[in-house]
Amino acid sequence: MQSVIFNNASQQTAERFSKQGAHMLRVGLQDGDDVVARAGSMVAFEGIVEFDGEYQSQRQHHSQHMTGEVLPLMRCFGQGTVYLANLAQHVHVLDVDHEGLTVDSSYVLAMDAHLHWDVVSVESQYGIPGVGAYNTLITGQGKVAITTSGSPLVLRVTPQQLCSVDADAVVAWSSSLRVQMQAQTSSKSIWRRRGNTGEGWELNFMGDGHVVVQPSEMLPPQQTSFGQRLQFQQGAGPGLGQGGAWGPR
Structure with missing residues (x-):
């Protein structure tokens, strides 16, 4: 059998x-x-590999239940090679140091088992309880694989170069950055989107680090099962928190 498919x-x-x-x-x-x-992200494996549900601490379980920032994980162990993917999204491998990485849980594909994760939040500039959003903070030293819908943009943030990002497009950022959530609006009610621009909440980043932005404001289909139509979520909520310093590869 011959085919160019064997180039893969x-x-x-x-x-x-x-x-x-x-x-x-x-x-x-x-x-x-x-x-x-x-x-559910395993697509193939070689060798002797086993899979098991990953234990969650009481704190992790409570945080996910209260915030909706859910990170469903399985443990892969044994001797061999495992291949992972999620909805044919682009995959990126990051080296995380002791400060950690903040990432929207929807885009976490895999990480070293010895790394620690927890749910963190950032409030809006108005200081109103519940106005803000939640992300996953990963700390320790090891590797994390994240996904993006399309090839991402990585923005460098310095004390002299600030940046603002649409809260529905941001994927991850460095913990060294200070993050503020805001909505530029002239409406009397901050709950309304600004004018007719279609833009809503945005994140302002200050300090020294990096921000990963994907070319999409759409979240991938989540928790689908056989026989159900895939549904996309638009503007399902910005992702925020205090994240970590990392090095993209």
């Missing part, structure tokens, strides 16, 4: 986390060196 054969590498094409993650597993991944 598995790419052997010594790296633990590596991209298999633009839309798939390849993770090498050894005994005692587990990885946690988005539940």
Whole structure:
């Protein structure tokens, strides 16, 4: 059998986390060196690999229940290689240091099992309880794989170069950044979108770090099952918090 499809054969590498094409993650597993991944994201594996539901602490479970920032995870362990993907989104591998990374849980694909995660929030500039949003803070030293809808834009933020991002397009950012949520509006009610521009909440970033923005304000279909029509969510809520310093690859 001959075909150009065989150009997409598995790419052997010594790296633990590596991209298999633009839309798939390849993770090498050894005994005692587990990885946690988005539940249901396995598309293939080689060797002796097992999967189990990931334990969540009482704090993590409570935070997800109260905020709606849900990160469903499974543990992958054994000896072999596992391939992960989510809705053919673009995959990116980040090196996270001890300060951590803040990311919308919808775009977390996998991470080293020894990393810690929790839900964090940022309030709006108006200081109104409940006006703000929630993201996932990942801390420790290790690798995290995230996804984006399309090729992302990475903005460099410095004390001299601030940036503002649509809250529905932001994916992740560095913890070294100060984040403020605001809505530029002339309406008497801050709950209304500004004018007829179609723009809503935005995040202002200050400090020294990076911000990842995807070319889409659409969240991918979530929690779909066989026989159900895939539904996209528009403006399902901005993602925020205090995140970590990281290095994109």
